[in-house]
Amino acid sequence: MKKLLDDPSQAVTDSLRGFGLAHADQVSVHHDPNYVVRAGGTPPGQVAVVSGGGSGHEPLHAGFVGAGMLDAAVPGEVFTSPTPDQVLAAVQAADGGAGVLLIVKNYTGDVLNFETAAELAEAEDIETTSVLVNDDVAVEDSLYTAGRRGVAGTLFVEKVAGAAAARGDSLAQVTALAERAASAVRSMGVALTACTVPHVGKPSFDLGEDEVEIGIGIHGEPGRHRVTASGASDITRRLVDSVLDDIELAEGARVLLFVNGMGGTPASELYVVYGIARQMLVDHGAQVERSLVGSYVTSLEMQGVSVTVAVLDDELIELWDAPVRTPALTW
Amino acid sequence: MKKLLDDPSQAVTDSLRGFGLAHADQVSVHHDPNYVVRAGGTPPGQVAVVSGGGSGHEPLHAGFVGAGMLDAAVPGEVFTSPTPDQVLAAVQAADGGAGVLLIVKNYTGDVLNFETAAELAEAEDIETTSVLVNDDVAVEDSLYTAGRRGVAGTLFVEKVAGAAAARGDSLAQVTALAERAASAVRSMGVALTACTVPHVGKPSFDLGEDEVEIGIGIHGEPGRHRVTASGASDITRRLVDSVLDDIELAEGARVLLFVNGMGGTPASELYVVYGIARQMLVDHGAQVERSLVGSYVTSLEMQGVSVTVAVLDDELIELWDAPVRTPALTW
Numbered sequence: 214m215k216k217l218l219d220d221p222s223q224a225v226t227d228s229l230r231g232f233g234l235a236h237a238d239q240v241s242v243h244h245d246p247n248y249v250v251r252a253g254g255t256p257p258g259q260v261a262v263v264s265g266g267g268s269g270h271e272p273l274h275a276g277f278v279g280a281g282m283l284d285a286a287v288p289g290e291v292f293t294s295p296t297p298d299q300v301l302a303a304v305q306a307a308d309g310g311a312g313v314l315l316i317v318k319n320y321t322g323d324v325l326n327f328e329t330a331a332e333l334a335e336a337e338d339i340e341t342t343s344v345l346v347n348d349d350v351a352v353e354d355s356l357y358t359a360g361r362r363g364v365a366g367t368l369f370v371e372k373v374a375g376a377a378a379a380r381g382d383s384l385a386q387v388t389a390l391a392e393r394a395a396s397a398v399r400s401m402g403v404a405l406t407a408c409t410v411p412h413v414g415k416p417s418f419d420l421g422e423d424e425v426e427i428g429i430g431i432h433g434e435p436g437r438h439r440v441t442a443s444g445a446s447d448i449t450r451r452l453v454d455s456v457l458d459d460i461e462l463a464e465g466a467r468v469l470l471f472v473n474g475m476g477g478t479p480a481s482e483l484y485v486v487y488g489i490a491r492q493m494l495v496d497h498g499a500q501v502e503r504s505l506v507g508s509y510v511t512s513l514e515m516q517g518v519s520v521t522v523a524v525l526d527d528e529l530i531e532l533w534d535a536p537v538r539t540p541a542l543t544w
Numbered sequence: 545m546k547k548l549l550d551d552p553s554q555a556v557t558d559s560l561r562g563f564g565l566a567h568a569d570q571v572s573v574h575h576d577p578n579y580v581v582r583a584g585g586t587p588p589g590q591v592a593v594v595s596g597g598g599s600g601h602e603p604l605h606a607g608f609v610g611a612g613m614l615d616a617a618v619p620g621e622v623f624t625s626p627t628p629d630q631v632l633a634a635v636q637a638a639d640g641g642a643g644v645l646l647i648v649k650n651y652t653g654d655v656l657n658f659e660t661a662a663e664l665a666e667a668e669d670i671e672t673t674s675v676l677v678n679d680d681v682a683v684e685d686s687l688y689t690a691g692r693r694g695v696a697g698t699l700f701v702e703k704v705a706g707a708a709a710a711r712g713d714s715l716a717q718v719t720a721l722a723e724r725a726a727s728a729v730r731s732m733g734v735a736l737t738a739c740t741v742p743h744v745g746k747p748s749f750d751l752g753e754d755e756v757e758i759g760i761g762i763h764g765e766p767g768r769h770r771v772t773a774s775g776a777s778d779i780t781r782r783l784v785d786s787v788l789d790d791i792e793l794a795e796g797a798r799v800l801l802f803v804n805g806m807g808g809t810p811a812s813e814l815y816v817v818y819g820i821a822r823q824m825l826v827d828h829g830a831q832v833e834r835s836l837v838g839s840y841v842t843s844l845e846m847q848g849v850s851v852t853v854a855v856l857d858d859e860l861i862e863l864w865d866a867p868v869r870t871p872a873l874t875w
Contacts, residue, residue, distance in 0.1 A: 215736040215756065217776045217813035217849055227776075228812040231819030235803075235835040271811040405546040425546065445548045445558075472566075477808040479844045480602040480872075481559040482548035488562030504566040508839075513810045516845060518548055541811075543874045 214414045221411035225268045225290055232275060236540040239279045246296065248287045248303035249275040255284040255309030260378040260387045263307050264316040264371055265300060266323050267292040269410070270431055273367065273510045276541030282375035283539070284309070291410050291513075292432045294322030300330030304339060312340035312384035314391060316370055318363025319347040342384055344391040346370050348400045348521065350459040351428030351436050364431050365473040365510040365521045366398035369533075372542070376535035394529060399460045401452045402519030404429035404475065405442065408512045427451050431475075431512045445482070449489040452520040457497060460522060464498040467525045469533065474508030475517035483507065483518060490520050503533055509541065545745045552742035556599045556621055563606060567871040570610045577627065579618045579634035580606040586615040586640030591709040591718045594638050595647040595702055596631060597654050598623040600741070601762055604698060604841045607872030613706035614870070615640070622741050622844075623763045625653030631661030635670060643671035643715035645722060647701055649694025650678040673715055675722040677701050679731045679852065681790040682759030682767050695762050696804040696841040696852045697729035700864075703873070707866035725860060730791045732783045733850030735760035736773065737808065739843045758782050762806075762843045776813070780820040783851040788828060791853060795829040798856045800864065805839030806848035814838065814849060821851050834864055840872065 218224045226244060233242030233249070241252050248265075255261045264274045265287025274286035285307035289295035304313050313334065317327045324345070331341040348366030355362055373394040377387045404426040407416035417433035420426060425448060428436025437455075442448070462468070472487040474480070487506050494501055502525055510519070525533070537544055549555045557575060564573030564580070572583050579596075586592045595605045596618025605617035616638035620626035635644050644665065648658045655676070662672040679697030686693055704725040708718045735757040738747035748764035751757060756779060759767025768786075773779070793799070803818040805811070818837050825832055833856055841850070856864070868875055 215754065215773045215847070217736070217779065217809065217817050219775045219777050219816070224812065224816070227819060228815040231815035231817070231822070231837075234822055235815065235818050235837045268812065269810075276811070405548070423546065442546045444550045446550050448548065476810050477845055477847070478548065479600075479807050479842065480607070480839075481555065481599065481844075484559040484562035484566065485550070485555070486548050486562070487566050488558060491562070491565055506562075506566045508811075511810065513812075514808055514847060516546070516808070 214409050216411060218411055224411045225288060229288065239540055246299035246302050248285055248299060248306065249278050250285045250306045251278055255307050257309050258311055259309045260311045260382065260384050261285065261307035261309050261313045262316065262371065262374045262378050263303055263313055265295050265303065266318050267294060269513050270511050272541030277371055277539045279539030281379045281535055281537035282371055282542065294320065294326045297326045297329035297333060300327055301333045304330060304334045304341065308339050314374055314384065314387050315341055315343040316367065316374060316391060317343055317345050318367055319345050319360055320357045320362065321359060322357065340384060342388040344370065344388060344395055346395050348398045350399050350401050350455050355430055356434040357432065362430050364400045364402065365471060365519045366400045368509050369398045369469065369523050370394045372537065373529060373532045376532035379535065390532065397529065398521060398523040399456045400519050400521040401455045402429050402475065402517060403427050403448055403452060404515055404517040406477065406516040407433055408515040429517060431510065433512060445485045446489050449486050450493065453490050453493045456520060456522050460524065462497060462499055462524065466499045467502040468494060468499045469503040469523040469525055470494060470501045471505040471521035473510050473519045473521060475515040476508055476511030477514040477516040478508065478518055486518050502530065545740050547742060549742055555742045556619060560619065570871055577630035577633050579616055579630060579637065580609050581616045581637045582609055586638050588640050589642050590640045591642045591713065591715050592616065592638035592640050592644045593647065593702065593705045593709050594634055594644055596626050596634065597649050598625060600844050601842050603872030608702055608870045610870030612710045612866055612868035613702055613873065625651065625657045628657045628660035628664060631658055632664045635661060635665045635672065639670050645705055645715065645718050646672055646674040647698065647705060647722060648674055648676050649698055650676050650691055651688045651693065652690060653688065671715060673719040675701065675719060675726055677726050679729045681730050681732050681786050686761055687765040688763065693761050695731045695733065696802060696850045697731045699840050700729045700800065700802065700854050701725045703868065704860060704863045707863035710866065721863065728860065729852060729854040730787045731850050731852040732786045733760050733806065733848060734758050734779055734783060735806065735846055735848040737847040738764055739846040760848060762841065764843060776816045777820050780817050781824065784821050784824045787851060787853050791855065793828060793830055793855065797830045798833040799825060799830045800834040800854040800856055801825060801832050802836040802852035804841050804850045804852060806846040807839055807842030808845040808847040809839065809849055817849050833861060
């Protein structure tokens with residue numbers, strides 16, 4: 214295993230330390246337990262939006278802490294849910310007096326630990342709500358999941374919720390919009406290579422020289438099937454078709470198309486996939502109103518891509534377009 | 545070779561097509577020959593800043609086209625200089641009537657082809673200047689270079705020049721500032737893995753299971769030596785020491801620290817390197833005033849990192865901080 218790490222057991226903490234120093238104008242990193250909050254904290258009276266999960270998916274979630282998106286992020290160990298105490302500490306630090314929305318990717322450990330943290334927070338009179346993200350259409354149940362997995366669509370939910378909180382919406386309103394965003398978004402991914410968890414030291418799975426895994430999870434969990442690699446058009450078609458099979462797209466529907474790299478994929482290839490996926494959506498009668506291309510919800514150094522489609526309406530577009538200023542997403 | 549491409553010989557054009565569609569609000573992509581200009585063009589009367597070079601280093605250069613940075617970018621084939629005709633077409637499209645600065649990475653083909661293009665442009669009464677970037681301290685001459693290579697420091701030169709042009713500086717002033725930025729910046733990189741050029745179909749070089757190449761070029765050209773991989777601290781120390789051996793850093797010097805991923809490196813590892821490099825600079829008496837961490841000047845899917853240090857003064861800080869709005873860099 215070749216990685217730019219020292220002690221693999223300290224990888225998350227070492228990385229967070231560098232992250233905090235590099236972005237001290239936007240975030241504040243706390244250790245024991247690890248969590249990240251906005252520099253200066255949540256503006257008083259504003260709903261706080263908090264998310265988190267296992268590390269290894271950077272820049273998700275800590276890279277989205279800042280004005281207009283998350284007020285705190287809780288990074289667990291690599292591919293491991295954060296503990297309830299860790300989530301509670303982040304909730305306490307982020308609470309601005311108007312309640313806290315927890316955005317939780319649908320993995321069994323995350324769901325349980327965020328629920329426990331929410332109960333502990335309620336006992337301290339911090340009002341919380343939570344929204345589950347389960348956008349991955351690939352498989353119903355999976356290695357770490359009852360029901361669908363939460364993957365790249367999480368970014369969309371976090372952006373919408375953060376923008377709603379920033380404009381002064383109440384906790385109920387922010388929660389309802391996050392639910393609407395979560396209902397509107399679907400994703401499907403493919404892996405060209407596996408990734409290696411630092412403290413494990415060997416690849417999470419084996420793929421043949423010419424094989425790709427269609428429907429891969431962001432922890433390398435099995436997808437739908439393996440096929441022989443066959444070029445960008447064939448692979449993209451499989452992803453987009455699966456998403457379209459699952460989502461109701463009226464003629465003329467306005468959509469966000471988000472092409473996400475898994476960590477080790479060159480930007481140039483993401484744009485090739487984007488071009489193909491966009492044409493498929495147009496041929497399907499959709500209007501691609503907004504786009505995002507980049508490696509935002511990753512699996513360490515895995516090579517691969519996911520395609521996310523979100524159905525937009527005027528309010529979701531307004532919230533997507535609202536200013537955001539975080540280490541990994543700014544406009 | 546597994547890549548998200550269709551026809552490898554069309555990789556650059558296919559990728560540019562997707563890029564143009566995804567960022568139509570910021571850039572306009574032209575084909576035959578390929579070049580990228582700002583949507584809406586260079587503001588009349590403003591100096592145009594144009595750069596380019598072989599593809600495979602995305603988001604460099606096309607990702608930096610937009611307000612406050614580049615007015616045009618000229619992407620050659622993968623790891624291949626753009627042709628003089630291509631550069632000339634971009635210069636003609638970008639010229640806003642106040643002259644054009646060409647920012648050229650020091651590779652023999654790039655230098656020759658940009659020179660020829662500049663002569664052709666002068667014949668059409670477009671005034672041009674050019675600035676050479678040669679920030680790589682690893683080796684004096686290299687596979688494609690007489691003298692030092694231009695690598696990640698190019699981003700710094702492009703940002704400074706673009707900001708100077710945006711505030712209305714003359715061609716002579718923009719050129720002088722770009723020269724100052726180029727003189728102030730040094731870089732050194734390391735590869736953990738090789739990359740595969742699409743139309744070649746096999747890795748550019750072989751590295752042993754535990755080997756890393758110290759001083760790698762951004763085309764996989766040989767560096768200084770190969771060593772056994774030994775953790776982030778040892779590797780980072782080798783890079784930063786080489787940069788510090790080459791640059792005059794007065795006690796209290798203000799610097800930009802830019803940790804750049806080579807394309808296949810997880811963000812989490814870049815931040816580990818950043819934390820170590822920053823501490824080394826602080827121990828050396830420098831003040832890290834500005835920071836950038838991300839995969840901006842890449843070598844396809846290569847795993848590795850480069851460390852860039854630029855010595856700042858008040859004016860360079862002002863130009864670095866000036867607003868920028870491009871597909872890959874926004875603040």
